[in-house]
Each structure stands twice: as structure tokens, then as C-alpha cells.
Amino acid sequence: xxxxxxxxxxxAANISFHILFPTINIALCWFLVxxxxxxxxxxxxxxxxxxxxxxxxxxxxxxxxxxxxxxSGITMSFQFGTNWPGYMEKAGNxxxxxxxxxxxxxxxxxxxxxxxxxxxxxxxxxRVHMVATLMVAAGTTLSAFWILSLNSWMQxxxxxxxxxxxxxxxxxxxxxxxxxxxxxxxxKLLASTLTASFLIAGLSAWQILRGAANGGTPRxxxxxxxxxxxxxxxxxxxxxxxxxxxxxxxPAKIAAIEGIWHTEKSAPLTLFGWPNEKEGRTDYAIQxxxxxxxxxxxxxxAELKGLDQFPNAHPPVAPVFWAFRxxxxxxxxxxxxxxxxxxxxxxxxxxxxxxxRVLHVLTAMTFSGWVSTLAGWYVTEIGRQPFLVxxxxxxxxxxxxxxxxxxxxxxxxxxxxxxxxLVSYIxxxxxxxxxxxxxxxxxxxxxxxxxxxxxxx
Amino acid sequence: MNLTWDNTLxxxxxxxxxxxxxxxxxxxxxxLGVGILxxxxxxEEKDVMVSSIGPFWDANExxxxxxxxxxxxxxxxxxxxxxxxxYLPVAIMLLGLTLRGVSFDFRVKARAARKDMWNRLFSLGxxxxxxxxxxxxxxxxxxxxxxxxxxxxxxxxxxxxxxxYAMLGAGWLIMKTGDTLQLKAVHWARRVLWPMGITLxxxxxxxxxxxxxxxxxxxxxxxxxxxxxIPVACAVAFFAAFQVITKPKIVAAGYGWIVFAxxxxxxxxxxxxxxxxxxxxxxxxxxxxxxxxxxxxxxxxIFVGVAITLPAIIVYTVFMYRVFWGRASALTYGPGx
Numbered sequence: 001x002x003x004x005x006x007x008x009x010x011x012a013a014n015i016s017f018h019i020l021f022p023t024i025n026i027a028l029c030w031f032l033v034x035x036x037x038x039x040x041x042x043x044x045x046x047x048x049x050x051x052x053x054x055x056x057x058x059x060x061x062x063x064x065x066x067x068x069x070x071x072s073g074i075t076m077s078f079q080f081g082t083n084w085p086g087y088m089e090k091a092g093n094x095x096x097x098x099x100x101x102x103x104x105x106x107x108x109x110x111x112x113x114x115x116x117x118x119x120x121x122x123x124x125x126x127r128v129h130m131v132a133t134l135m136v137a138a139g140t141t142l143s144a145f146w147i148l149s150l151n152s153w154m155q156x157x158x159x160x161x162x163x164x165x166x167x168x169x170x171x172x173x174x175x176x177x178x179x180x181x182x183x184x185x186x187x188k189l190l191a192s193t194l195t196a197s198f199l200i201a202g203l204s205a206w207q208i209l210r211g212a213a214n215g216g217t218p219r220x221x222x223x224x225x226x227x228x229x230x231x232x233x234x235x236x237x238x239x240x241x242x243x244x245x246x247x248x249x250x251p252a253k254i255a256a257i258e259g260i261w262h263t264e265k266s267a268p269l270t271l272f273g274w275p276n277e278k279e280g281r282t283d284y285a286i287q288x289x290x291x292x293x294x295x296x297x298x299x300x301x302a303e304l305k306g307l308d309q310f311p312n313a314h315p316p317v318a319p320v321f322w323a324f325r326x327x328x329x330x331x332x333x334x335x336x337x338x339x340x341x342x343x344x345x346x347x348x349x350x351x352x353x354x355x356x357r358v359l360h361v362l363t364a365m366t367f368s369g370w371v372s373t374l375a376g377w378y379v380t381e382i383g384r385q386p387f388l389v390x391x392x393x394x395x396x397x398x399x400x401x402x403x404x405x406x407x408x409x410x411x412x413x414x415x416x417x418x419x420x421x422l423v424s425y426i427x428x429x430x431x432x433x434x435x436x437x438x439x440x441x442x443x444x445x446x447x448x449x450x451x452x453x454x455x456x457x
Numbered sequence: 458m459n460l461t462w463d464n465t466l467x468x469x470x471x472x473x474x475x476x477x478x479x480x481x482x483x484x485x486x487x488x489l490g491v492g493i494l495x496x497x498x499x500x501e502e503k504d505v506m507v508s509s510i511g512p513f514w515d516a517n518e519x520x521x522x523x524x525x526x527x528x529x530x531x532x533x534x535x536x537x538x539x540x541x542x543x544y545l546p547v548a549i550m551l552l553g554l555t556l557r558g559v560s561f562d563f564r565v566k567a568r569a570a571r572k573d574m575w576n577r578l579f580s581l582g583x584x585x586x587x588x589x590x591x592x593x594x595x596x597x598x599x600x601x602x603x604x605x606x607x608x609x610x611x612x613x614x615x616x617x618x619x620x621x622y623a624m625l626g627a628g629w630l631i632m633k634t635g636d637t638l639q640l641k642a643v644h645w646a647r648r649v650l651w652p653m654g655i656t657l658x659x660x661x662x663x664x665x666x667x668x669x670x671x672x673x674x675x676x677x678x679x680x681x682x683x684x685x686x687i688p689v690a691c692a693v694a695f696f697a698a699f700q701v702i703t704k705p706k707i708v709a710a711g712y713g714w715i716v717f718a719x720x721x722x723x724x725x726x727x728x729x730x731x732x733x734x735x736x737x738x739x740x741x742x743x744x745x746x747x748x749x750x751x752x753x754x755x756x757x758x759i760f761v762g763v764a765i766t767l768p769a770i771i772v773y774t775v776f777m778y779r780v781f782w783g784r785a786s787a788l789t790y791g792p793g794x
Contacts, residue, residue, distance in 0.1 A: 064562045070515060071558035075551045077522050080529065082544050085537025092533025093755040100530040100759045103523050104766040111519045112770070112777050115512030123780050168752050400541045410548040417552055421559060428567050 004399045006407040007083045010414065012381075014075050016374055017418045021069035023373050026144055026189065027196035028062050029137040034223065035216075036130060046215070054216030057436050058200065061429060063118050068425060070111070075414075083407070084388075086398030091167045091389055094160060094175055095150055102146035110139025141189070148188055152181035154389050155380065156249045167389075179249055183242040184380075190235040191376065193227060194334060195369025200224035201341070202366025203433045205359040212434050218354065225345055225362070228338035236331065240295075246383075247296050250390060251305045252314040253383035257324045258292050259285070259317065262306040267292040272325070275317040280307070315385040323378040330372035337365055466760060467750035470531035471739070473763060474524055479728045481520035483625070483721050488514045490626020492557060492583025493619055494645055495576060502638045503576060507561065509633040509785035514561065516774060518554070530759055532749035535739045542601040543593050550589035557582030584619055591618030599667050600741045610667050617656035623649045625724070628698075628717030631708060633785045639708065646702045646716055654695050657727065661688070664734065670742055671734040684733070691726050694719040 032055060039051035077099070080088055088095065116124060116132035124132070159174025160167045169175050204221035207213045247254045254260075259270045259282040269292040273285035293302040307314050344358045388395045488510040495503055529536045540547060556578045564575035595611030596602075627649065630642035665672035675684060698719040701707045707715075737745045750756065 060566060064559075064566055066515070067559050067562040070518065071555040074518065074522055074554060077525055077529075078540060078547050078551060081525075081536045081540025082547050083541075085541050088529060088533040088536050092529065092536070093752045096526075096530035096533055096751060097755050097759040097762075100526050101762050103519070103526045104762050104770070107519045107522055108516065108766075108770045108774075111516040112773050114515055115777055116780055119512045120780050166752075169754055169758070172758055400537075400544075402541070402544055406544065410545070413548065413552060417555060421555070424559075424563060424567070428563060431568055432566055 001404060001408070003402055003404045003407055004396055006404055006411055007399050007402075008395065010407060010411045011079055011083060013411065013415055013418065014072065014079055015381075016377070017422070018069065018072035018076055019373065019377060020370055020422075021065045021072065022140065022144070023192050023195045023369065024199055025062060025065050025069060025196075026140045026192040028058065028065070028200075029133070029140050031196060031200065031223070031227075032058060032062060033130075033133055033137055035220070036133065038219075050215035050219050052216070053214045053436065054220040057214075057216065057432065058220065059118065060432055063114075064425070064428065066110075066114060068421065083400050083402075084398050085400050087388055087393070090165060090393060090398070094153065094167050094169055097169075097172075098146055098150040098153070098176070102143055102150075106139045106143035106146060110136050110143065113139065144188060144192075145185065148185045149176050149178070149181050152184045153178045155184075155384055156180040157389050157392055162392075167392075180242070180245050183238065183245045186238045187235070187242050187376075190231050190238055191369065191373050193231040194235060195373055197224045197228035197231065197338075198334065198362075198365050198369045199367070201228065201362045202364075202368075203429060205354070205362035206366070206430075207433045207436065208354065209356070209359050209363065210434055212436060214436050217436070218352070221354065221362075222345060225338060225341045228334065229342040232331070232335045232338055236335070239331070243296065244298075247304075250383065252307065252310040253320065253380075254296065255305060255307045255310070256315050256317045256320040256383060257379065258296070258304070259321050260292065260304050260306045262308050263303065264306065265293070265303045266290040266301055267296075267304040269295060275321045277317050313386065313391075315383050320379055320383045323375045323382070327372045327375035327379060330368050330375065333365070334368060334372070337361055462753050462757060464747060466753060466756040467531065467746040469760065470527055470750075470756065471746045473767070474527040474531070475728070475732055477520050477524035477527060479725065481517070481524055482728075483724050484517035484520060485514070486622045486724070487625040487629040487717075488517055489557070489583045489587050490622040490624065491629060492580055492626070493587065493623045494626050494630070494642075495580045495583075497645065498638070498641065502641070505634055505638055505785060506630060507564070507579075509630065511561075512777065512781045514558070516777065518558070531751060531756060532739055532746065533751050535744055535749040538740050538744065539597065543596060546589045546592045546596065550586050550593070553582045553585030553587075553589060555582070557586060583622075587619040587622045588615045591615035594618070598664055598671075598741065600743065602667075606667060610663060613656070613663070614660060617652070617660070620649045620652045620656065621720075621724075624653045624698075624720050625717070628714075628720045631702075631713040631716050633783075635784055639713070640705070643702050643705065643708055643713075643716075646698070650695075650698060650702065657691070657723070661727075661730070668734075668741065670738070674734055684730075687726050687730050691723055694722040694726070 035051050035055040035058065039048050039055060042048035042051055080095075113132040113135035116129065117136050120132065121129050153175055156179045158178050159169060159171040161170050162168070200220050201224035204213070204217045204224065207217050208221070243254070258267070259273060259275050260267055261280045261282070266289070268287040268289045270282055271286045271288065273282035273287075276283045290300050293304060294300045296302070296304060307317065341358050341362060344355055348355055384390055386394055386396065388398055491506050491510050495506060498506055525536075528539070560575040560579035560582060564572050564579060567575060592611045592615040595614035596607070599607035599610055602608075624646060627642045627646035631639055631646065634642065665675055675681065698716050701712060701715045701719075707713075735741060737747070739746050739749045
């Protein structure tokens with residue numbers, strides 16, 4: 001394999017591994033804020049205790065997830081220079097400041113207040129601790145703001161001029177708020193909400209099935225299912241709007257997603273099929289007439305541009321085509337599961353017992369957010385190829401010309417580490433939820449605490 | 458030199474980058490040092506050691522991201538040259554940092570039987586990170602030379618930087634712990650002080666020999682006289698640390714912090730010496746800060762951000778250190794220790 005492909009695989013592996021953890025934590029932190037607020041507002045001691053237990057368990061998971069996000073994020077910041085020096089040389093004037101603002105406004109905020117949030121409860125007042133928690137939540141969300149702004153600029157660049165082959169900003173507002181940014185940000189924040197919701201619901205369900213639940217478990221489960229049921233229709237709307245935006249700015253990506261090989265009016269929607277790039281057609285296609293035009297342009301007669309319009313400037317079709325169907329498929333599943341679960345929870349509210357089939361289904365969906373997030377990520381990132389900055393800079397022109405053997409060796413080392421850590425992470429999540437904190441009579445109470453919670457750390 | 462945005466902003470960002478990297482080396486230095494020392498402690502002591510750095514390591518590492526971020530923001534050309542020349546040591550450092558950062562969290566959350574494995578990975582990650590950073594520093598100073606002398610020089614720093622971090626770590630533990638662990642930390646400091654001192658002198662003498670540019674900057678009159686305070690102050694700091702760790706009474710009387718403070722002082726002085734050696738190059742003998750700087754408009758945009766956020770970062774960092782001031786105690790996510 002050549003250096004370009006290996007470098008691309010390496011970057012994809014790093015960013016895929018990295019994105020798993022912030023995707024959980026951006027929303028998980030707001031769940032923690034919610035658990036804290038509910039504890040404060042609880043009517044009786046027992047309820048307060050329950051929310052405390054939920055908070056305690058999910059803080060531990062947050063801390064572990066945060067550590068994985070930080071270390072894999074540091075790797076990302078070096079990869080630009082080690083593998084893609086041409087990108088920084090040409091687009092550094094734009095990419096640099098956006099990354100810089102992320103470090104300055106978000107990274108330090110979350111990393112510093114994280115210490116107080118995790119370990120400072122006995123050392124600061126409740127209010128200061130709440131402020132620290134809010135700072136961490138704000139930090140993770142701000143971080144998403146900046147990095148998605150840069151990512152979106154690479155997809156839909158504007159607000160720049162090119163002097164001597166280098167990008168120079170003409171308007172920072174146009175750079176930051178580029179056309180695809182609001183859609184991408186909304187799409188990502190909702191994806192994070194769904195990922196965290198299904199993780200909380202799934203692990204809580206698994207806890208109940210294993211008989212390892214504490215008082216916090218059903219409360220966390222209920223909160224997560226409701227959050228998912230609210231977020232998923234919003235996500236479908238946001239996704240649709242994002243799609244319309246992509247059609248306007250990156251029609252080649254849409255053509256690859258839909259498998260539209262030739263420009264046509266009243267284009268049919270291909271549900272499934274086998275993209276055959278050599279022959280320029282989709283084999284075994286199952287199509288609904290005119291539906292693609294209706295969905296994409298909201299007009300049944302609209303003309304959609306085909307891949308033939310973008311010779312040598314469209315992404316590889318099969319991965320984009322498939323990744324999109326995986327994302328949408330999981331999304332539909334999320335809609336069905338969250339609404340059905342919410343309804344079942346409502347029905348069983350009187351008894352307080354969550355039906356076992358709901359628990360089984362939720363457990364099966366634990367990591368569904370990861371699947372659809374990665375699939376969506378591949379749609380948008382592979383869909384940007386062969387460009388690094390859409391329409392402006394080609395990926396193949398910007399790669400560092402290291403010997404391919406060297407890139408291959410680091411790629412293997414990264415992959416081995418990531419597989420090891422991912423397996424460890426999932427096993428430890430299962431272990432932690434299987435052995436949650438239980439209140440004990442012997443737990444020493446600090447003067448500030450009303451609700452001692454201890455368990456195997 | 459006229460004072461215009463064009464020629465002062467690159468200097469400003471050079472200073473920010475330098476200070477961020479100095480902050481990183483000192484701050485992450487002590488927690489990497491604690492990781493390096495971990496295998497020499499008993500099981501309970503290990504928990505205390507990790508607790509002593511628990512609330513801090515995350516923010517400490519962020520300084521590295523800022524340092525490398527400023528290199529990317531302000532000097533994109535140098536960012537590409539430096540990082541692609543350091544491809545392998547960077548990859549090794551990243552793997553070390555990854556193992557270190559996650560083991561820290563895994564060790565208390567995984568089942569007890571696995572704790573040993575995570576402890577070992579924590580130490581391994583710390584040592585690998587320190588060595589890779591040493592190699593990077595050496596390679597950077599020789600202008601990424603690939604001849605035998607340059608490689609030997611890089612290897613020399615790679616082997617010795619862990620001792621300097623271990624010294625910082627021991628100093629940190631003397632401040633943050635008590636009783637037998639504190640005594641042990643004093644003992645560790647005694648073990649690494651001399652290797653650190655000897656290698657620091659060795660590197661200082663070797664640097665002008667491998668780099669002609671550095672030689673000319675130091676060994677000329679009258680600059681040499683003006684620079685003398687740096688080695689002299691280093692010697693004084695070294696002597697102070699030596700006095701404290703060889704006289705347990707001084708530690709018992711509450712002056713243990715002098716060990717950490719003197720080690721930090723040595724780091725700062727070494728940094729000043731290094732900065733003087735390199736200025737105005739960002740890639741030695743090849744690229745000056747002005748040649749590597751990005752567009753002035755971009756620098757102004759981020760300058761505003763730095764001017765507003767950096768003071769805030771320093772304020773809340775100080776706040777965080779105050780919250781966790783004093784002896785380290787067991788960490789808990791619950792209310793109350």
C-alpha cells in the first residue's frame with residue numbers, strides 16, 4: 001500500500017477512535033448536571049440518595065471516557081504535522097486559529113475544572129462544585145463548536161482569499177459560520193445526546209437484568225429513554241436539513257450517497273443495491289420512483305446531478321453509499337426503540353417494574369450511538385474526497401512523503417493500542433455497572449454530605 | 458527593528474509557545490516523574506502517589522497541546538518540518554502518553570486483579586513518554602541530524618530526561634505526602650539528583666559541540682560574562698536541593714518544598730539557556746520565527762484570544778491548585794473524603 005492510503009487509514013483510525021469518547025461525553029456531562037439538579041430538588045431523602053447513586057456511577061464512567069478522549073485527542077493534534085504537513089502549510093492561516101481557540105477556550109476549561117468536578121466535592125462548597133461541573137460541560141460543548149467549525153469549513157470553505165497558493169482569511173465570521181456549520185453542529189450535538197442516552201439506558205437495563213441495580217438505576221434509565229425519545233425526531237429533522245445543505249454545496253457527495261450515476265429529473269430513491277463503480281451503475285437496485293427528488297429537493301420533478309458531472313472529483317461510491325444506509329438504519333431503529341420503550345415505561349409506571357423485553361432491547365442498543373456516529377462520520381468525511389478542503393485542496397497533494405513502511409509500522413502500533421483500549425473500556429464499563437455503589441451503614445459521613453455513597457471504586 | 462505587528466507578533470507567539478512548553482515540562486514533568494517512580498513503592502503508597510497527581514494531570518497535559526497548537530497556529534511551516542522530521546519519536550511519545558493517561562483511570566476502575574497490569578502500563582507509559590521527549594529535544598537541537606554524533610546526542614538526552622522528571626516527581630511527593638512515603642521520596646531524590654546534575658552539565662557542554670550556532674552564541678566575550686549567572690544559579694539551586702535531601706531534619710521542619718522549587722528553578726534556567734541558544738531560529742539554522750510565521754491577520758485574530766483567555770486560564774489553574782493544596786488524600790468522587 002502507498003503512503004497516501006496508509007496515512008489516510010491512520011488518520012481515519014485515530015479520528016474514529018477519538019470521536020467515540022467525546023460523542024459520549026458532550027451529552028453525558030449535561031446528564032450529570034441534570035442528575036445533580038434532581039438530587040437537589042428531590043422531595044425526600046430516598047429520592048436524593050437515588051439520584052446521588054446515579055450521579056456517582058456515571059461520574060466514574062465520565063472520568064474514564066474523558067481520559068480516553070484526552071489522550072486520543074492529543075494524538076490528533078500531532079497528526080496534522082506528522083502526516084499532513086502540506087495541509088498546515090497551505091491552510092494553516094485558517095485551521096490554526098480555529099484549533100487555537102479550541103485549546104484556549106475549551107481544553108483548558110474542561111481539563112482544569114474536571115479535577116474539581118471529580119475530586120473536589122469534599123473540598124469546595126456545593127455551589128462551587130456545581131459551577132465546576134457546568135464549566136466542564138460548557139468546555140466539552142465549546143470544544144465541539146470549534147472543531148466542527150473547522151471541519152465544516154473544510155467541507156464548505158468560504159471567507160478566504162488565496163495568495164501565493166496559501167489561504168488567507170478575509171472574514172473570520174464567514175470562516176467560522178460557514179454554510180454547513182450550523183447544520184453539522186446541531187447534527188453532532190444531537191448525535192451525542194442519542195449516543196449518551198442509549199449508553200445510559202442500555203447499561204442501566206443490563207444492570208437491572210443482572211440484578212446489580214441500585215436506586216439510581218431505574219431513574220437514570222427513565223431519564224435516558226425520555227431524552228432519546230425527544231432527541232431522535234429532532235435528529236431526523238436536523239439530518240434532513242443537513243442533507244439539503246449538502247446537496248446545495250457538495251452535490252457530488254449526495255450523488256454518491258444516493259447512487260445517482262447520471263443526471264436525471266424525477267430521480268428514484270435507491271433503497272438498497274450494490275454500487276458498481278466500474279460500470280457506473282447500481283446492481284440489484286431496489287428503487288422507489290421519483291422519491292429521491294422529493295426527499296432531496298422537496299420537489300418531485302427536480303433534477304439531481306449525477307456522478308458523471310464530477311469526473312475525477314467525486315468520492316468513492318460504495319463506502320459512502322453503505323455508510324449512509326447504516327446511519328439511517330440505526331437512526332430508524334433508535335426512533336422505534338426509544339418511542340416504544342418510553343410508551344412501555346409509561347404503562348408500567350404504576351408497578352415500577354420495567355418489562356424484561358424492554359430491558360433486553362435497550363441492552364442490545366447500548367452502543368448503537370457509536371455505530372451511527374461512525375457511519376455518519378464516514379459519509380461526510382469520505383464523501384469529501386478526493387479533496388481535503390472541498391474543491392480547493394486535494395488530499396493526495398498534502399501528504400508527507402514518509403517511507404510507507406514507517407507509516408505502516410506506526411499504524412499497526414496505533415491499531416493494536418486502540419483495539420486493546422476499546423476492549424478494556426467496554427469490559428470495565430460492564431464491570432463498573434455490574435458492581436455499582438451501594439449505600440453502606442459504615443460509610444463515614446462528611447459534614448457536608450447528606451447521602452454517603454460507597455462501593456468498590 | 459521597527460515595532461510593527463508583522464515583526465512583533467511572531468516574537469510574541471514564540472514566547473507563548475516557549476512558556477507553554479516550559480509549563481508543560483515542569484507540570485507534566487512532575488506527574489510523569491511520579492509515574493516513573495511508581496514501581497518502587499508499595500501498593501498502598503502507589504494509591505497515594507496517584508492521588509497526589511489525580512486532579513492535575515489532565516490540565517498539565519493540555520499545556521503540551523497549547524505548545525504544539527501555537528507552533529501550528531503561528532508557525533505552520535515549522536510545524537510541518539519539525540513534526541514530520543520527528544515522526545517516529547512523536548508516535549512513540551503519543552503511544553506512551555495514551556497508555557499513561559488511560560491506565561491512570563483504568564487502574565482504580567477495573568477489577569482488582571487487573572490493577573497490577575494497569576500500574577505497570579502507567580509506569581511504562583511514563584518512561585516511554587519521557588524518553589521520547591528527550592529524543593525529540595536532542596534531535597531538534599542537532600537540526601534533525603542523522604549522523605552518528607547527532608544520534609548519540611539524542612540517545613543521551615533520551616536516557617537522561619527520565620531522571621530529571623523523576624527528580625521533579627520526588628520533589629512533588631516530598632511536598633504532597635508524609636511519613637514513610639515522604640522518606641522514600643527523599644531517598645529517591647537522593648538517588649536521582651546526581652545523575653540528573655551530571656547529565657545536565659554533560660548536555661550543556663555537548664550542545665555547543667554539536668551545534669556551531671550555539672557555540673558562537675555562548676563562547677564570545679562579553680556575552681559569556683553576561684550569561685554566567687545562568688550556570689551559577691543552577692549550581693546554587695542544585696546545592697540547595699542537595700542540602701535538603703541529605704538532612705532529613707530540614708524536611709521534617711517543613712522545608713521539603715525547597716527540593717521541588719530548586720528543581721523547577723533548574724528547569725527554568727535550562728530553558729532560558731536553551732531559548733538564548735536558539736533565538737531567532739525556530740528550526741535551528743534553517744528557519745527563523747519570521748520566516749515561519751503565518752499571516753499577520755491570522756496572528757492578530759488569535760492574539761486577541763490569547764490576550765483574553767491566557768490570564769483566565771492562569772487564574773483558574775491557580776484556583777484549582779489552591780483547592781487541592783496540602784497533603785494528598787485518597788481521591789473520591791463522592792461528597793467528602
